Amino acid sequence: MTTELSDDFDRDPAITLQLRTLLRPPADAAYWDGLEERIMARVRADRASGVRTLTPSGAFSVLGGWWEPFSQWRGVGAALAAAALALTAWSFWETSASDARLDYEAAVEALSTPLDSMGRPLTDAPREKTVSDLFRY
């Protein structure tokens, strides 16, 4: 059997009580009416300025920057970047394959010469020729 600890096991009631008092929101209804008016005034001013910038859902960012006129090109830019990335990857792969093929050919070529020279022409070597002559007679 497992026992799950409550979130309150280490809570100090006195500190919590004082925090609630410290951070108590304004109780005056007039304050909230005023805040609503101030918020709506800013919204109306923002709308009147003609700045309608969309932000990602839930994200906060500085709005109205120099890049805003280019925001409609975001999709095209992303497509071009993806194409460039694909081209780079393809050329990299192609270069790697070509290098590997050249390396292989160079290695085969380098090996072929010594192998040929290491071949032992039995009939032409004087020593073997002598031995064969001895057996013959």
Added chain:
Amino acid sequence: MARKIALGGPASGSETVKSAEAVAAAREEERGYVVAAQAGDSASFAQLVRRHQQRAYAVARAVLLSHEDAEDAVQEGFLHAHRALERFRPDQPFGAWLHRIVSNAALDLARRRKVRDTDELVDTHASPFRDPAEADELHDRLRSALGQLPDRQRSVIVLHDVEGYKHSEIGTILGIPEGTARSDLHHARAAMRTILGPLRRLA
């Protein structure tokens, strides 16, 4: 309002059904305001402001130490929510989305506060409200203790212990995993106890 209904105390079967119906009706009404606001109706957006400004203030106050900063973050949050409203899907809970924006605005303001060497914001919309906690020495010490906590821990302890949010809700608001919110809460409580000592000596 919906939250208060949902988090109400133990209720009988019929009361639970009524509460569920009330919550559903409130959500539907809010959805109507959202759709109308998306169509450009300022009055509907004002209704959303009226419904959510107190919770938004609580979220901002969890991040920021001063009332003025919290109010500024609330204004910024609603302004950005209005700008991004076209992208909001009305079937989603507006409050959770708004609180995320407000908390981001508050965190951004807190970062700027650290960069700037100032504790006063030039506010073009000055509020006549005076924080009742400002003059109290005990509250000054509490405020100082809160100020020593990392931003995230401070936000978590206030949202949980003061505002009564659940860890999952805090995770959504602050954009952190639920387990992180849980561990931040215990670290924050331990830090507060260490900084303040027994509060009886302060009182």
